Amino acid sequence: MAGSNQLKQYIAFGIDDEIYAVDVLFVESIERMARITRVPHSPYEVLGVINLRGDVIPVMSARRMLGYEEKPPSDATRVAIVRQDEYRVGMIVDRVTEILNVPQDRVQWGVEALDEKRKVAFSGLINLGDKPVMIMDIPRTLELLLN
Amino acid sequence: MDNAQYMELFIEESKEHLRNLNNNLLVLEQQPDNAEVINEIFRSAHTLKGMAGSMGFNSMANLAHTMENVLDAIRKGNMVVSADIMDGLFEAVDILDELLQGIVQSGKENPLDMSDIKAKLQGFLDGTDSTDLGQSPRKSHKEGLSLDDHYLHVIDEAVKNGFTPYYIGVRLKESCLMKAARAYIVFKAIESFGHIIYSDPPAQDIEEEKFGLSFSIVAVCKAELDTIKKELDTISEIESIDIREIQPDDIQSHGQSDTQKAQPSGADRAAATEIKDRLSKTAGRSIRVDIERLDRLMNLVSELIIIKNRIQDLQRYEDTAAMAESVEYLGRVTGELHDAVMKVRMIPLQVVFERFPRTVRDLSRNTGKEVKLNIFGAETEVDRTIIDEIGEPLIHLIRNAVDHGIEPPQERTALGKPPVGVIDLKAYHDGDSVVIEVSDDGRGIDIDKVLQRAIKQNLVSREEAETLNQQEILQFIFEAGFSTAEKVTDISGRGVGMDVVKTKIESMGGTVDVDTSPNHGTRFIIRLPLTLSIIQALLVSVGQEVYAIPIGSIKEILEMPATAIKLIRQKEFIDYRGLLIPFVRLADVLECPGEVKSGDTVIAVIVRKGERLAALSVDDLIGQQEIVIKPLGKALSKINIISGATILGDGSVVLILDINHMI
Incomplete structure (x- = not known):
């Protein structure tokens, strides 16, 4: 049943005017912005840690990861809790736009990061007509950031 | 058969038996005539053989079987315990342990070459007229039947009253899962005909399933042999039953033949019994709990403490006397609950310490030094997370103490010290921490040489070196790579890898200190937090x-x-x-x-x-x-x-x- 028009779900989020997406399988939950405690000596992209229902979880700024200017959070700001192996981190995004159901033949695979400033790995591109949506490669991105 | 569900049980129990083997072999080495210990060792090997066999681990079963044969020969007095035999047995236990480790990791036995050890053990047997237990278990029982005078007396009395004494050897099927329950049915069946006066192993051990597949009973009954046999044959899961009338000349009395040889001295026996009593008492009151359940309980207590702190915070806004009282009470209860849960997670250091006598024995044999290890405070309890981690650094310190601290006997005598070196391993509670000390009475660390080396390795400049005190200089031995560059055995009196010890202990939130004095020895002091969470x-x-x-x-x-x-x-x-x-x-x-x-x-x-x-x-x-x-x-x-x-x-x-x- 590995048909090419099999649907796959992505969570789409916006940073300024761009749209990015993450495979829904990596996303544990979407949370409202919480109070952040700064952690000294942490990587630039990591803003600190938050209290997620009793667990302490590091959060990183998608803006910083993608090379945007830092901007104060708004009501729309969300934290996507991303899980991969032993890593469990929050990713702060400007807004979560929608859940995309994308047939696999609409995804172009093998797209590399666009410029050096971005500490993010991409695994593909969804062409939805009006605007391309970049798919973040969560395992590789976490590795790039934290190792 | 799907073994997965028994695997965990098998591993746990095998570990326990291997530990018993090690400990009892150490006792046997000191008291080669202690019959009780030989029996204990025999039983462990036997149980291990049975368990491994039923799980399909043939190498383990095979080796345990060979060990069993050697032990049986010792038990029957066909062989005298020698240093070579002890080495062979210890080696066999090590190999069993290695096989078990393989099973833990991969679920399979690693292919180890066991021909050497088996040849070695077999070599002990050749020349003695021992019997192979696997082939003729019954014969061994007959030969081994020896009873205390007390029992002989009971049998005599019973015979006078028209009873017949029977020897009943029962072997359960390997597939039997509830051995104790099955044995209980056998006991009950026999008791319906008369009285059981003796069993091997003792009834309590059987109840606690501390036996392999076979046990034997001496009973006095009024029924005929065939009647009893018929009744016993109806019980399922039994491999074989060996029942026969006891003839007076079948029985050897301890009183006549081997009192001198087989009985440990009174004091030893009393001590052994006391330890056993203590162990069986705690064993009776303890249960095995999945660690995950404990962790879950601990997490809940943590949550409770957080919410308690929050309520204490809120008290600022609603400060009535009743509120204050309730909050105080809540605080006390959470505190006690926390202590109680912590205690559940605590394990005595004994489980870590008990393998050290063996380590020291092996090391002293290898180095030709005489070393005595004294253990104090093994009952000191620490969090289980510490138990898992502390073994490795301690082994390292003990190894160093034997290798580099303790001098060879001649050197010690020349210095006016007793030829036998002493290593003290001490554990005690100190406030909110646990302290573990490893000290030796060896040559101590040469401070000057440590400093020279530190300067040579650019750990410190020559000028700075002048300002350092003894404690600061000693800290260099914990630097990564300090002693690995070349052999320093003769320089600092300390071996490799102190940085590893330090890193490990610090990762547990602890500290390690060292204290030394030339020719008087060295002491390492490890301080660990009582609880980690x-x-x-x-x-x-x-x-x-x-x-x-x-x-x-x-x-x-x-x-x-x-x-x-x-x-x-x-x-x-x-x-x-x-x-x-x-x-x-x-x-x-x-x-x-x-x-x-x-x-x-x-x-x-x-x-x-x-x-x-x-x-x-x-x-x-x-x-x-x-x-x-x-x-x-x-x-x-x-x-x-x-x-x-x-x-x-x-x-x-x-x-x-x-x-x-x-x-």
């Missing part, structure tokens, strides 16, 4: 931020004029009771954003790491609180000045400073 901490503010400092590492809090800070080579120091100690500005170390507060006075928290002190400057003291340590997660595990985080009553996250990495 809930601690008392001082909350301090630095700039806009709040941090927690574990109370365990705080020595004192001082307020002092800013002018008391002295500048020595661009580094700040303060005079603390006549001692110059580094003055660390937390705002700088923690890269706190914003203005650095400056005033006429500074607040200095004096912290210690082992014997070393430092003053941490903070802006304000917030207060002392019980905090629950939460890990920062793998993503941030590389930040070493932060040991974890905690959540305060208001839900905010506060980072806990790792003092070990600040000094």
